[in-house]
Amino acid sequence: MKRTFISIIAVIAIFAQTAVWAQSQQQPLNGATVSIKFYDKTMYYPGNTPDNPVYVKVTIANTGSETVRFKLADDRMFSLDFTGYTVKNSKLEHTSSFIRKRSTNQTVFFREIALEAGEEYSFVENLKDYLIIPEPAIYYVELKFYPELYRTQLAYVKEKTLTAVPVALVAYKNDFIVTNRLTLEIKPSPSAASVVALPLTAGSKEILKPEPISPDKVVEQTIIARQRSLWDQYFLYLDVEELYIQDGIRKRKYNAESADMRARMLENYKLDLRQSRIDRDIVAIPVSFEIEKTMYSATEGIVTVKEWFQNDTFKEIKRYSYYVRQRDGIWQIYNYSVENLGTE
Numbered sequence: 001m002k003r004t005f006i007s008i009i010a011v012i013a014i015f016a017q018t019a020v021w022a023q024s025q026q027q028p029l030n031g032a033t034v035s036i037k038f039y040d041k042t043m044y045y046p047g048n049t050p051d052n053p054v055y056v057k058v059t060i061a062n063t064g065s066e067t068v069r070f071k072l073a074d075d076r077m078f079s080l081d082f083t084g085y086t087v088k089n090s091k092l093e094h095t096s097s098f099i100r101k102r103s104t105n106q107t108v109f110f111r112e113i114a115l116e117a118g119e120e121y122s123f124v125e126n127l128k129d130y131l132i133i134p135e136p137a138i139y140y141v142e143l144k145f146y147p148e149l150y151r152t153q154l155a156y157v158k159e160k161t162l163t164a165v166p167v168a169l170v171a172y173k174n175d176f177i178v179t180n181r182l183t184l185e186i187k188p189s190p191s192a193a194s195v196v197a198l199p200l201t202a203g204s205k206e207i208l209k210p211e212p213i214s215p216d217k218v219v220e221q222t223i224i225a226r227q228r229s230l231w232d233q234y235f236l237y238l239d240v241e242e243l244y245i246q247d248g249i250r251k252r253k254y255n256a257e258s259a260d261m262r263a264r265m266l267e268n269y270k271l272d273l274r275q276s277r278i279d280r281d282i283v284a285i286p287v288s289f290e291i292e293k294t295m296y297s298a299t300e301g302i303v304t305v306k307e308w309f310q311n312d313t314f315k316e317i318k319r320y321s322y323y324v325r326q327r328d329g330i331w332q333i334y335n336y337s338v339e340n341l342g343t344e
């Protein structure tokens with residue numbers, strides 16, 4: 001009888017261990033997905049200054065049929081961990097503030113969130129709070145999300161209605177979900193050596209500076225500057241880098257080079273434009289033009305222009321669509337398209 005009782009206990013213990021093991025093998029946050037995308041995407045530069053953040057929108061969506069619950073720390077660094085890679089698969093370093101928070105004895109406050117079927121919860125984080133962006137390059141970024149928080153022996157957790165409990169007293173497994181991967185393009189900083197000095201006006205020592213004028217005025221001044229062969233003024237409102245990398249082959253070569261080499265490539269490109277050896281549509285000289293339509297939001301816009309080009313016995317008519325983008329109050333032309341309208 002005693003042996004039978006012991007055998008029953010052993011079987012129960014085995015089943016209990018199996019159940020615990022099976023539970024530990026389940027994916028965290030079953031029935032939900034976590035995804036990231038750029039929020040209000042713009043041009044990003046190296047360094048971690050607050051005036052050029054990389055905002056990423058994080059979305060937790062319940063795609064199942066049951067209620068999903070997870071914890072979200074007030075300090076998101078105990079719920080999230082961004083990971084960045086170079087094209088050579090080297091990892092980016094975390095910021096000192098991220099490392100300090102993860103390794104310092106402190107209390108972590110959190111809220112428990114419940115999502116019903118079909119519901120989602122989103123928030124925005126600055127990637128640069130987590131990772132150091134050292135230089136212009138292409139990076140790949142993904143996110144680890146911890147539904148039960150990231151906990152170490154130095155951390156304490158505290159819900160709004162509970163007393164803080166030392167995590168060291170409990171054995172925690174830091175389960176996490178890895179999101180989709182984003183491609184982050186970091187451009188050379190305007191203050192870096194890769195940026196060419198602003199040009200001088202003809203016959204004077206005055207430095208040309210772009211003005212915060214409207215998109216249609218930007219396009220108008222650019223065309224007039226080309227008609228008068230005022231190259232310094234012509235390039236003033238052109239995003240030369242963006243125009244250069246519109247070609248896929250050039251873009252691949254450009255992204256693989258150092259900042260100094262990129263600067264030389266852009267200077268050579270400007271020289272080729274001056275001599276009409278490349279991208280001739282953008283440097284073609286119209287005898288006259290008419291701005292047809294201007295549409296723009298806070299950061300993006302399109303200016304449509306009808307332009308006439310003189311040939312020997314007739315005029316060609318083309319419609320140019322100039323794509324403009326605003327940064328720090330200045331509009332620049334970063335792309336264009338051309339439509340042939342016939343002759344007259």
